[in-house]
Amino acid sequence: MKKIHTILILLFVTGSMLAQDRPQPKPGNSPVVNIKKPQTFVLANGMKVLIVENHKLPRVSFNLSLDNAPFTEGNKKGVDELTSSLIGNGTKKTPKETFNEEIDFYGANINFSSNGAFASSLSKYSGRVLELLAEGALQPNFTQVEFDKEKAKLIEGLKADEKSVPAIANRVVDVLAFGKNHPSGEFISEETLKNVTLADVEANYNNYFVPENAYLVVIGDIKFKETKAAVEKLFSGWKKQTAPKSTYPNPENVSKLQIDFVDVPNAVQSEITLVNTVNLKMSDPDFFPAVIANQILGGDFNSYLNMNLREKHAWTYGARSSIGSGKYVTTFKATSAVRNAVTDSAVVEFVKEIKRIRTDKVDPEVLKNVKAGYIGRFVMQVEKPQTVARYALNIETEKLPADFYEKYIQTVNNVTPEDIYRVANKYFLLDNIRIVIAGKGSEVIAGLEKTQIPLFFFDKYGNPVEKPVTKKELPAGITAKSVIDNYIKAIGGEKAVSAAKTLSMTGSTTIPQAPTPLSFVSKLDSKGKMMISLSMGTMALMKQVVNEKGAYIEQQGQRKNLEGADLAEMKASATPFEELQLSKRTDLKVDRIEAVNGNDAYVIKDGKTAYFYDVKSGLKVAESKVREQGGQSMTQITNFNDYKEVKGVKVPFNIVQNVGFELDIKMSDIKINEGVSDADFQ
Structure with a gap:
């Protein structure tokens, strides 16, 4: 294997040397883009139809789009969803x-929304698929049963995101950017959803x-004349009507740079967003310079922001x-998610890079490569x-010149370093920007x-x-043993737990x-x-698995036997109730008092592990572990909820673990002193 590895290295080095000796090819002329213009017509009800014949493949797509102005929903936010x-x-x-x-029978794809509909299929089924799209869009059947089902799904999703x-x-x-009375600032809540009826x-x-x-x-692979006749037949009966118009205040940017912080005690990293509102139309002369300026700042992998925060400092994945x-x-x-410990440093670097593009002319070579x-x-x-x-639709809805996309490449190539400097100062408003951070206040x-x-400080709804008070004095007499003993008492007492x-x-x-x-299964002896498994x-x-021989992890058919610190950690957790050992x-x-899900909890630290016990109930509500991964420290948090009694002992029927995303495990069955055998640990 070592010999093969050496040969591969030699091949790579030789190839690199040859590439260096070879003259670089001269850039050719910019490609010419020919975008076929649609044939159009307008129905008496106002619907405009754009048809582009493309016979390369026997497929067709239909895109119905309603270009309505945004509107507010108020205390019934969620009705449009x-x-x-x-x-x-x-x-x-x-x-x-x-x-x-029937959609499945044709192998078609049809999706609907309050803003229109989309369908695609083989062209030989296009006539019937268009009929299905028109029927679904113009004759929807709203029933109480489906309404209740979809409403429940939305509420469940809100709870999951809480x-x-x-x-x-x-x-x-x-x-904060738009205001709660603006269509882009409104948000769905359980309260607003409860106000929405089928009517x-x-x-x-x-x-x-x-x-x-x-x-x-x-x-797609259709003929204009036939398609026009089909569209007229299916959509001419759609009654002519004008959508209502909403009025709402225009959002305003802040008068000076500020940090708006949201305390989320369970956060293992900080979500950072620098934001200001802009008015930029695709038809504006600034459009292409602004787009390219954004690519330079943070739109590409090699952008200022990514090369700084990710490549130079390794604070984030992007x-x-x-x-x-x-x-x-x-x-x-401008956004990123960074470790709690480097939140302030990341903010400084964000500001630095935005200031850089606003003050230093971009290197012509960098600009050339980005373009x-x-x-x-x-x-x-x-x-x-x-x-x-999409381009055909943009030309109509954004009022663009007919040759907008034919001149796209030329217009991009015309962007200069001076243009970048100008638009960066016009749209990246460093002096009027909000730095919104959601993170763990006690650490950042x-x-x-x-x-x-x-x-400035805000709650999770922008109020x-x-x-926030992130550090509270410990009451006299509180010790790790008293907290752990109180937990054992809270779940059933030492006799029942033992x-x-x-x-x-x-x-x-x-x-x-x-x-x-x-499916999740956990068995402890x-x-x-x-033994813990996911399937x-x-x-x-x-x-x-941890057994008398050692411990191993098996994933996607690959088995790894654990050793050293990993083995010791796994063995320490191989017990139904580890507090019986911790109490000794x-x-x-007790390190501190910290809020967990809005309630105070005592925090007991044990090396890189911390245990959180609710001050009032005594129950363990969370556990955190600091792990090293890819040269970075990551905190993994597990929350314990919904305690129920099983044979005289309270156990959590809901365990939520942060593993890059939330793994929300809901228990359907918990047994004590049954359902476990030696065979489970092989």
């Missing part, structure tokens, strides 16, 4: 199951799903920026029919105060609050992108044995 969820669940003519079965730091950060960023959904559909600003873009554009007010944002990459991606996208459809506020940037020799837990959880829920159906995803130790101390 529910409308989107309900459109397409069958029609007044066809039951939901029959409708979906402790999500990214979700909290995104909500507060929008509230509200029907009214929302009837008021806003109208043809006044509707566009139907058809691209730092990026974005700038919105369109007919309505949007935002410039080349941007143009390359544009050329690749042009080959896709969906892109052509002190550092943020040292930056000398004015610091101003006083500076009698629990085995603990079997069965539950389920979900992970992002997984098609089905995962007081003899120092443990999807019959497929084992992960298994951890004399080296543990």
Whole structure:
């Protein structure tokens, strides 16, 4: 193996040397982009139709888009979201199951929302697929059963996001940037959803799903004349109507740079967003310079922000920026998620890089490379029919010149360092920007105060609050032993807990992108044995075992035997109730009082592990471990909720673990002194 490895290195070095001797090719002329112009017509009800014939592949796509102005929903925020969820669940003519079965039969894809609909299929089925799209969009069947089901899903999603730091950060960023009375600043809550009725959904559909600003873009292997006749037949009956217009205040940026902090005690890292609002239309002369300036600052991997925060300092997996554009007010944002310990340093570097692009002219070579990459991606996208459809729609809705995309490459190439300097100062408003941070106040506020940037505090809904109290005095007489003994008493007492020799837990959880829920099984034996497994159906995803021989982790068919500190840590956790052992130790101390889910908890530190016990109930509510991964320290937090009694001992029926995302495990069955055998630990 060593010989093969050496040969590979030699091949790489030789190839590199040859490449260095070879003259670099001269850049050729910019590619010419020819985007086929759509044939158009307008129905009497106002709907505009754009058709592009493309016979390269036997496929067709239909994109119905409603270009309505944003509107506010007030105390019924969520009605539009529910409308989107309900459109397409069958029609007044066809039951939901029959409708979906026919779509599947044709191998088609049809999606609906309150803003329109999209369908794609083989061209030989295009006639029927267009009929299904029209039927689903224009004759939706809103039922109380489906309404209640979709509403429950939304509420469940809100509950799942309640402790999500990214979700909290995104909500507060929008509230502070736009205001709660602006369409982009409103947010859905359980309270607003409870105000929404089925009648509200029907009214929302009837008021806003109208043809006044509707566009139907058809691209693919079709003929204009036949498609025009089909569209006229299916959509001419759509009643002409104008959507209501909302009035709301224009958002204003802050008068000076400031930090807006949201204390999220369970945060293992800080979500940082620098944000200011912008007015940038695609038709503005500044559009292309602003887009390229953003690529330089934080749009590319080699951008200022990413090369600083990720590559130079290794504080994050990525730092990026974005700038919105369109007919309505949007935002410039620079974002990253960083470790708590470097939050203040990351803020300083964010400010430094934005200041850099506003004061130093960009290097011409950097600008050249960024433009080349941007143009390359544009050329690749042009080959896709969906892109052509979007471009055709943009020309209509954004009032762009007909040759906007033909001149796209030329216009990008015309951007100069002076343009970058100008737009950076115009749109990246460092003196009027909010630095919104959602993080763990007890670990980051002190550092943020040292930056000398004015610091304001908000709750997780964007309401101003006083500076959070992150450190409280410990009451006299509180010791690690008294806290642990109180926990043992709270869950059933030493006699009952000591009698629990085995603990079997069965539950389920979900992970992002997984098609089905995962099964979770944990089995613990007081003899120092443990087995934890995650599986999807019959497929084992992960298994951890501790037995008398040692410990191992098995993942995706690969087994790793643990040694050293990893083995010791696994063995220490291989017991049903580790507090029985912790209570005997004399080296543990109560470190502090810290809020967990809004309630005070005593924190006992044991090396890189911390245990959190609720001050009032005595129950263990969380546990954190600092782990090293990829040269970075990461804090993994586990929350324990929903304690229920099993054979005289209270155990948590809900365990939520942060593993880069929240693994929310809900137990369906917990057994004490049954359901565990030696065979489980092999």
